[in-house]
Amino acid sequence: xxxxxxxxxxxxxxxxxxxxxxxxxxxxxxxxxxxxxxxxxxxxxxxxxxxxxxxxxxxxxxxxxxxxxxxxxxxxxxxxxxxxxxxxxxxxxxxxxxxxxxxxxxxxxxxxxxxxxxxx
Numbered sequence: 185x186x187x188x189x190x191x192x193x194x195x196x197x198x199x200x201x202x203x204x205x206x207x208x209x210x211x212x213x214x215x216x217x218x219x220x221x222x223x224x225x226x227x228x229x230x231x232x233x234x235x236x237x238x239x240x241x242x243x244x245x246x247x248x249x250x251x252x253x254x255x256x257x258x259x260x261x262x263x264x265x266x267x268x269x270x271x272x273x274x275x276x277x278x279x280x281x282x283x284x285x286x287x288x289x290x291x292x293x294x295x296x297x298x299x300x301x302x303x304x
Contacts, residue, residue, distance in 0.1 A: 189291045189292050192291075192292040193291075193292040196292055197230060197259075199232050199257075200231055201232060201274055202230070202232060202233050202272050202273055202274030202275075203228045203230060203274075204228075204229050204231045204256060204258065204270055205224065205226065205229075205270070205271045206224070206225045206226040206227075206229070206262075206264055206268050206269075206270050206283075207222050207223065207225065207268060207269045207270075208222070208224075208225045208267070209221065209222055222269075225264065225268065226262060229258060229259065229262060230258070230259070231256050231257060231258040231274075232274075233254060233255075233256055233274045234254065234257065235255075236252075236253045236255055249301075249302075250300065250301065251299070251300065251301045252299070252300055253284070253299055253300075254281065254298050254299075255295055255296065255298070256270065256272065256296040257294070258294055259294070260289050260290060260291065262294065264283065264294075266283060266285055266286060267282075267283060268283045269281070269282060270282075270283050270296070270298055279300060280302070281298035281299060282299050282301065283296060283299075284297055
């Protein structure tokens with residue numbers, strides 16, 4: 185199988201148990217002011233979500249703050265610029281991530297490092 189990109193991609197995509205929606209931002213001038221306007225780039229794209237470490241909450245003064253990194257695996261042809269909001273639905277749960285960097289792209293898939301930050 186190694187060396188056959190089509191077979192590798194098919195095998196990887198069989199592990200995609202989630203779907204993601206990617207929202208990007210474009211700059212628009214409204215009443216003389218430049219504002220970031222959200223725009224949906226992709227909707228219901230198959231993906232796999234993998235947690236890089238166990239999600240936990242911060243204790244103390246900022247208790248209730250959730251912050252962790254995760255990895256999303258998806259199709260290599262998707263163009264997802266840094267700074268997009270990515271919502272993943274997987275195993276009956278919904279996770280909203282702020283994409284934190286550039287993708288790592290391979291012939292059969294790409295990996296997106298994402299960060300989740302929110303108050304519990």
